[in-house]
Amino acid sequence: MNAPVLEIRGLDVDYGLGDEAVHAVRDVHLTLHRGEVLGLAGESGSGKSTLAYGLTRLLPPPGVIRGGEVIYHPDDGEPYDVLKLTPRQLRGFRWAETSIVFQGAMNSLNPVHKVSTQLIDVIKAHEPKSTRVSRLARARELLTLVGISADRLESYPHQLSGGMRQRVMIAMALALEPRVVIMDEPTTALDVVMQRQILGQLVELRERLGFSVLFITHDLSLLVEFSDRIAIMYGGRIVEQAPAAQLYKDSLHPYSDGLLHSFPALRGPRRELTGIPGSPPDQRAMPTGCSFHPRCPRAFEPCAERVPVLGTPTGRGDPTRTVACWLHPAPEPVA
Structure with a gap:
């Protein structure tokens, strides 16, 4: 895997202040590598666009970055935190980088x-x-x-x-x-044929010019076709990350599996579409434990009590795969 160009470390974004604040993005860790297309998928309201506007400091009021770092790695010079740039430095960073x-x-x-x-x-x-x-x-x-x-x-x-x-x-x-292009659901209002044409052209431009892409969408079928790696977001958190082909063949988180079974198979025999029961959580009153457990068909005792750690599941030696689910627990971080 290539060197990182953008690292998001523990990013927290709120709307509002104090006890009434809505925690839209919660402790997100995400790395975009040079020349990579990283897909970010999830239902509406999962925090995808808020994450994009937070890391570029384009949040409209009352959005507030509560914590974390966004480390950019330039071609020349030392990495720096985008969240600490002055307004003048930020103006030079946007569009150019x-x-x-x-x-x-x-x-x-x-x-x-x-x-x-x-x-x-x-x-x-x-x-x-x-x-x-x-x-x-x-x-x-x-x-x-x-x-x-x-x-x-x-x-x-x-x-x-x-x-x-x-x-x-x-x-x-x-x-x-620029070295990083963030695309926030750019094909939502377009028909399927036009979507494929634009995304195919985007991939061709990426290969020719060498920039990295963070592609945000609720349509996981697009990401499976055009992304190198996919991160799944739910309730303001990243719940699974994996290479695109691997996620499609063997998703670990029940939410990822539900998204995959919400659109027709790209190839092979037809399969029944099952979808995901219920609705996304209210960010003002998040469930305890795993935020997906009220909708999860495989929830069991610890899901309602403890928040699972995002990490490589025990027994799997592939560091490119991470998941936050008690069905595939990751080792607890050392204090």
Whole structure:
């Protein structure tokens, strides 16, 4: 496995303060490696987007980062904590080192400005010494890179299809050649054919340009196809991590298994879709012990009493597999 480019260590994110605070992200540990596509899956409300906005410090009020570290490993120089950057340093970090593709392309693009204006503004803000001619040439290059004709630079967002708008957002995210691209459910509003086209193109760009991707979605079937590794999130915590193929063939956490049986099999014989009974937990009143135990068909005595540790299960020597489940307990951390 390649060296890490981004390490999330014990990240906690709340909405609100004091006793009324909602703990949306709880003690998350996650590592993104160089050149990797890391998928992050879970139901709506599991904390996926909050995690993305927390690590990039884009949390809207009343979001608060309560603790943890986000360690970025640059090509040159020593690693540093993104959460400790000054506003000026943070402005230089965003887009140049880490960029984000938001969920709704139509809402992310300014409807009263042409595509050219929005692409050029990104380049101008970070490269003020560049000329207008060079910026325009770069904008044309970016559109061509994502499969859009350069003459579309003079179009407004409403003149583009949903797939083209999403490609423009990807082009904007790649404008400064960042090393990490975070994609927050970028294909949710698109049809299945367009989803596959955009994700296939994203994988091709990743292989060509060498950036790393944190891909966030509730659609686990997409991640199985396009990710190198998958992390499953539930109730604000990571409950399982594994290589994509391994998770698909042999998921350990009952929640992961429920997600996998909520969509048709990609290949092989048809199987019955079972889904997951119940609803995601209320973040204001989380269950005791494992937060999934009220919905879990395999829950037993310790599940309602103690929170399982995320780690490599006892008896399995593969460090790439971690799970937080009492069915596959990990060794307790040494105090």
